[in-house]
Amino acid sequence: MKLAPKLTILFLLLSIVPTAIVGYLAYENGRRTIVQETIDHLVSINIFKNNELKRWVKGDESSIQELAQQPLVRHYATVLTKHDTPDPEYRKAKGSIVEDHLKPRLKYGGFFELFLMCPRHGLISASTDEKQEGKYRDTYPYFIEGKSRTHIQGIYYSPVLEQLAMTISTPIKDKQGNLMGVLGGRLDLGELSKIIALQSGKSPTEDTYLVNTFNFFVTEPRFGQGFALKKAVRTEGVEAGLSGKDGVGFYKDYRGVPVIGAYKWLPEFKMCIITEIDQAEAFAPIVHLAWVIAAIASAISIAAGLFGLFFARTIIRPVRKLVAGADEIGGGNLEHRVGTASKDEIGGLSRTFDRMAAALSDKETQLREYTTQLETSNKELETQRFRNWDV
């Protein structure tokens, strides 16, 4: 192989190998940073939304507990429990509790219905929604549990209301601690939807939703309509979340699209929260980074190659001149001079070569002179010999 390609390849190798190593390290580092940032982001969304949900419920929980402890509410609840429906006392108490206590509380927001249940059969004796009065709630968890403590019945489908519902209940007790009723409040789920649907940025695929212990969606996911309590989801993230774990994973979501997902079990709500982002979106900066690194590496390699080529030429040009000069001299033209002015080794070699040619040329001139002299002497000797013969 000639010197020029040799040098070019050498330069290419010398540039590609370190660039590739540095590029790979930079890519790996960048990839890890981006993935970690994405994971941190998803996890923080779950933590944030969980806190928001707790704050939302806590506020309503405190509100209903405070209402249940008001002396007049306790008094009216006692009247409603101890008197029969047609009793004027009963009617008066019902009117007062609804108009003076329950309805005004609705104005603060949070609840869309507040109602009082009698302790024996869970009969709704008073409600801000008059249509609900007279119904029995004896089999409902919010009544059964609400008799002894403040209880939240997670999101369930109410066939009666024909919509999703969430109910907080708390006991109402008289001064002696006897149960006089259970106060229930249906939460306005608009707030919940707002919290869950809240977007942290302009991400086109970031998706947060809640899933209950039956694997059903509790809130609508971003890419689904009519899924809430109507469709089950069994992805790796959901299964992990429902088994009580907090973590992240790379898996296919409910659409079958590869995602990075963070899951978190919410014990207060007996649900898990899932936040996911499409891997295509999450990895887009990584792909971009790879392209940038590849472009930089290619540019460096091309530059190195060109530089190698240029450098090889600067070396080869005087060498070629030297070779041509040697050929010329070798061909007999001892007057030829390579004449390189450069001060490097090739220049030195050329000058040495020129000196050698000059020396050869001098020797030849001398040789010719000697030959000429010799011929002249020979001729003179010949002439003298003939003269002697003539004598």
Added chain:
Amino acid sequence: MRTITRIFSMLLLVIAVIACEPQQAKRTPDEVTLQLKWLHQAQFAGFYVAQEKGYYARENIKVTFLEGGQDIDIAQRVVSGQADFGVLTPEFIFIKRSQGAPLKAIASIYRRSAVVFVAMNNSGIVRPSDFIGKTVATGDPGGSQDFELQFYAMMKRLGLAASKVKVVPYDPAYAGFYNGKVEVTPCYSTGGLIRIRQKGLKLNLIWPSDYGIHFYSDTLTTTDRLISEKPDLVTRFLRATLRGWKDAIEDYRQAVTVTLKYAQIKDPGVQTAMMEAMLPLVHTGEDQIGWMKPEIWQGMYQVLLEQKLLTRSFDVNQAYSLRFLKEIYGGKAK
């Protein structure tokens, strides 16, 4: 020599195992006949899903579905052995059992009754006490048993005099309700209610379950004989059925697609509406699909006894068995 004998016997064992394999696979499946309560429709989606997804085949069961109909005595078909299993309402199980038929419920598919009483929303009728003095098409004796049953049970529970209600026969076309002659009509939330709402009417719904009347509806039933003779078959059939129902509930759109292969009315809109209406009845959000509670059975029995629909009293626990559900779900309701 001993090593050679060992290798030889191992080879024989392997050959024997391989030879047994196809025989097992070819084992004749148990033939089972399921009597449905009515014509093929989304109401029975879970059974179709179990069939189409091969859950019955996996349990080595070959199922034949028999449709119900106006003149078909479903309970009798199960009792006579024409069908091994039937989809029946609990009231029929109780009534037939009191007459000596050895019927036993093994799982309740519809754990909430689909029975609902409807009135126009401007009628002022919002609760059963408003029925007094009004015309209610709750059904004449021998008609739609569950409408009548739940109506009288609800009135009794609330201490209201049913005699003060003008009862007229139930009309499945709801003509009287549309023209205003009937003020309240019962219907199924999975059928009639959808049709009434399609007319664009705004309604008040009065659910008997809001007034302490808790009735199961479609219940998987078999006979005492099959339970004692082939308990394993009962477990396998129920396991496959519950899997089918679970899948149907978890992805009801897919279940509708499967249903359309069987349904007489091949209208996806109709079957989807029915499916959506029945979802909360099958999946109540409380217990596992099919799970039954003794107190509900006791309550239903009490209602029938009070209404003198049972020819004799009997041990209510004989009418249902939790044994198979407990076996399948590992004893856990949730």
